[in-house]
Amino acid sequence: MLLHNRIDKKILKKQMEESNEKRVTLSFYNYAHIEKPEVLRDKLFAEWSEIGVLGRVYLAKEGINAQVNVPEEKFELFKANMNNLSFLKGVRLNIAVEKEGKSFYKLKIKVRPKIVADGLEESQFDVTDKGTHVNAEEFNRLTEDPNTIVVDMRNHYESEVGHFENAILPDVDTFRDALPIVKETLQPYRDHNIIMYCTGGIRCEKASAYFKHLGFKKVHQLEGGIIKYAHEVEAKGLKNKFIGKNFVFDERLGERISGDIISHCHQCGKPCDSHTNCKNDACHLLFIQCEECSEKFEGCCSEECTTFIHLDENEQIKLRKKFQQKRNVFKKGRAEHLKQHWLKDLKIIKKQAHS
Numbered sequence: 001m002l003l004h005n006r007i008d009k010k011i012l013k014k015q016m017e018e019s020n021e022k023r024v025t026l027s028f029y030n031y032a033h034i035e036k037p038e039v040l041r042d043k044l045f046a047e048w049s050e051i052g053v054l055g056r057v058y059l060a061k062e063g064i065n066a067q068v069n070v071p072e073e074k075f076e077l078f079k080a081n082m083n084n085l086s087f088l089k090g091v092r093l094n095i096a097v098e099k100e101g102k103s104f105y106k107l108k109i110k111v112r113p114k115i116v117a118d119g120l121e122e123s124q125f126d127v128t129d130k131g132t133h134v135n136a137e138e139f140n141r142l143t144e145d146p147n148t149i150v151v152d153m154r155n156h157y158e159s160e161v162g163h164f165e166n167a168i169l170p171d172v173d174t175f176r177d178a179l180p181i182v183k184e185t186l187q188p189y190r191d192h193n194i195i196m197y198c199t200g201g202i203r204c205e206k207a208s209a210y211f212k213h214l215g216f217k218k219v220h221q222l223e224g225g226i227i228k229y230a231h232e233v234e235a236k237g238l239k240n241k242f243i244g245k246n247f248v249f250d251e252r253l254g255e256r257i258s259g260d261i262i263s264h265c266h267q268c269g270k271p272c273d274s275h276t277n278c279k280n281d282a283c284h285l286l287f288i289q290c291e292e293c294s295e296k297f298e299g300c301c302s303e304e305c306t307t308f309i310h311l312d313e314n315e316q317i318k319l320r321k322k323f324q325q326k327r328n329v330f331k332k333g334r335a336e337h338l339k340q341h342w343l344k345d346l347k348i349i350k351k352q353a354h355s
Helices: 009-018 037-051 072-083 136-143 175-189 202-213 225-236 291-297 303-308 313-329 335-339 346-353
Strands: 023-031 054-060 063-071 107-111 132-134 148-152 162-164 193-197 219-222 242-246 275-277 286-288
Touching: 023 072, 023 202, 037 054, 037 063, 037 072, 037 107, 063 072, 132 136, 136 148, 136 193, 136 225, 148 162, 148 175, 175 202, 193 202, 193 225, 202 219, 219 225, 225 242, 291 303
Parallel strands: 054 107, 132 219, 148 193, 193 219
Antiparallel strands: 023 063, 054 063, 162 242, 275 286
């Protein structure tokens, strides 16, 4: 059986957008000891394809990290399938805050060295020795204490559009980058209550274990992350301390948690918190773009990319091969990079295309 989908992604995306099938978007993870993740990958791909699961799943010897959507009518069948695996039985499922289920259009299951890249030695600490879990009510109560330090363990482009009140927001592009910066920042607060949070819990759970290993005594983790917190404050009528939008790693790129818009369009500066990926296949920069700029630049991050997408398709393919490494000059959502685009000279682009 094929372990990947060979249908063109544009066709799959169009099929998903036009479908009336109701689907449930959810995420889950679990740190566990998996001896043969390659064997598990094959098993899950076969069984979940049969159910109609779509999404992105990472497997490693340290566990599983999944963001998927499932046909609503087969949701209970999917949960039963998960419960057949001992390490997934009863695992918490973070159901998306927004009900739109068109978040993924194909199933990808990949084996990786780790489910969350941290840059640490595998045996450096026990990832299962995690911090104390707190729910939304406990989180709110603890954050009323001036001796509580709240740390956002996400990347800068996530916290740019939404974060908890008074949280430490590391200016980083990856979780790997965050750990040493947070370690240094927290040194004066070793005796304080520390609460870490992320989107669904997977990064702050690993971080909480790491900081316990470093000797911090009062390490807490927001159970289920921002997603579960949003559900709980709504269900229990609690004060919502999250401001703005929660960035998510699927086609939606965000879920609104509060009505606040705390970020700005990276092109015109207008208040905006809608992320997009540049429509130029040679770029795909993730950035914030308002509706007016989206129309003006045709979903691209710059005039250069707008020009690029109007070149003949064969010319674009040729140029993508020439310039593909230069995509690395971008960092996700760094607005200043929009002013110094790697496709600086359009004459050179066109000359290269015809060479």
